[in-house]
Amino acid sequence: MNSISVKLPNHSYPVVWENNLSQFKDIIRERADNSGNFIITNEKIYGIYKPVIEQIFGNSPILTIKDGEKYKNFKTIVHLSEQLLSLGANRNSLLWAFGGGVVGDMTGFLASIFMRGISYCQIPTTLLSMVDSSVGGKTGVNIENGKNMIGTFYQPSGVYIHVNFLKTLDLREFKCGMSEIIKSALLDDLDLFQLMENNLADLRPDNEIIMEQLSMKSVKVKSRIVMEDEKEAGLRAILNLGHTLAHALESNYNYRFVKHGEAVSIGTTFASFLSMEKGFITNDEFRRICNIFHKLRMNSLWDSLPRKKPDVNTLVNFMKGDKKNSSQKIKFVLLNGIGKYKLPSEIEDEFIINALEKYKCLKK
Ligand SMILES: NC(=O)c1ccc[n+]([C@@H]2O[C@H](COP(=O)([O-])OP(=O)(O)OC[C@H]3O[C@@H](n4cnc5c(N)ncnc54)[C@H](O)[C@@H]3O)[C@@H](O)[C@H]2O)c1
Ligand SMILES: [Zn+2]
Structure with a gap:
């Protein structure tokens, strides 16, 4: 395992790299312990990584959104919020973004506004999200006339990188x-x-x-x-x-x-x-x-x-x-x-x- 710490005035968090899948799962299980975990991913990624997600998170609810930048909008955020509420999410819940930048940006945005702010972690699965979008806390959605025009600065509580996920990437x-x-x-x-x-x-x-x-x-x-x-x-x-x-x-x-x-x-x-x-x-x-x-x-x-x-x-x-x-x-x-x-x-x-x-x- 390798890690670095992103140290900010009000919030610091680790970015962790682990190439061994079984150890990667252990690291996340440890972090997820004692939290009400909710996993957000998309249909495509879930299709590929369902077994991995389930091995890590057991019976925790998995919320899947449709794949694509065009679903990075308020409608998806509202839908996810309603699902979270009906699944019993509360102020102590922890959201996990399992996916690329679209899933990550939306999960971060949702975490920043759901019940006025809950924690979230990132498991980036594209190279762009591993090296760029998962770190730094920019979150957001698109509106009709502007990309990423609505959003927040809201840092994750941790970023967990397993570069082997890249093997299935286009x-x-x-x-x-x-x-x-x-x-x-x-x-x-x-x-x-x-x-x-x-x-x-x-x-x-x-x-x-x-x-x-x-x-x-x-x-x-x-x-x-x-x-x-x-x-x-x-x-x-x-x-x-x-x-x-x-x-x-x-x-x-x-x-x-x-x-x-x-x-x-x-x-x-x-x-x-x-x-x-x-x-x-x-x-x-x-x-x-x-x-x-x-x-x-x-x-x-x-x-x-x-x-x-x-x-x-x-x-x-x-x-x-x-x-x-x-x-x-x-x-x-x-x-x-x-x-x-x-x-x-x-x-x-x-x-x-x-x-x-x-x-x-x-x-x-
Ligand atoms: N927050 C930031 O600082 C920041 C920085 C840069 C970009 N972004 C945002 O990130 C988004 C782009 O992110 P992206 O490039 O990751 O795109 P993306 O999330 O749309 O993912 C690209 C495609 O790869 C698929 N995919 C993801 N992981 C996979 C895997 N392991 N195997 C197979 N397929 C996989 C996705 O389903 C999707 O079809 C944009 O919305 C952009 O605005 C944010
Ligand atoms: Zn860029």
Whole structure:
């Protein structure tokens, strides 16, 4: 077992890694002891992991939601709340999110408002949720005209990671998680970047040793940042490296055809390109960044975008509408070398447009 502690002013919690399934089950059983446990998962994950969930939680109620981002909404929250009440949940109950970021974000949100707040733990089952969404306490749901627009900061009581769950994950989802790991490495961990560079052939979902190392290092980057700025008053915004363009791409395609992590691969490559254009990273560093995406067969260049390709001005307008941009100027998190971030800064539209035009022509 490995673990780290996320230490926050009002609440600290462990993030635990255990690759041996039987020991993993024991760790969770111990944590779940003496609590009224309620497990929240989705139909797909339950279909795969029913025996594991039942071995861990015995007769505790299991609430399954439908699979998909489109069910991350208030209707599901209301339905879950009603189920919890009728199953006898109370202020001392403990919710367990068993699933990816959708299940985790909704379970956290529900825990934050059910009876004015009860505890919850995370058992993330996608790579993205293991390295990103399960740690940091951002919870939420989508509304018709805004993704994650309704939510809370509400930290879990524990996060329990078993990387072997990745063996059943679609490759496309796996790559989405990898793109957030690459983001974290570029921001604040040169060692993690080099670990990836040196083990490119081994970066596979079934390689539990390397996946545990990558997710631990990546969670360490995120938790360091969250510990300094829990509620995104400043520093935490650097976690948006690659997300300025990514969000614009997702909006442009109406959240279809391009997954978040795929948009982040493109956005991160573009932010690196901007950093090179500004002279903050060298051509060689940019080449190394492109190489990682390329070797992992992750699409990070313009060519890989689905048809019809976005119009540069449309993207710029979407970036101006981003909720993270308080002024009309577009802010980008840039790099100051591999493994070193620069705080978000405003960049002139002209500069961005020119850079996007050049980036569009980049070839593998
Ligand atoms: N709270 C945060 O800080 C934060 C950060 C990033 C993303 N998010 C949120 O996370 C969500 C995306 O999370 P995600 O990428 O995990 O997507 P997801 O939860 O939709 O999971 C992706 C797919 O994989 C399936 N799946 C999950 N685990 C599996 C497994 N072990 N084997 C096989 N299939 C499995 C799911 O059922 C789903 O079909 C978004 O809603 C996003 O807004 C939150
Ligand atoms: Zn992201």
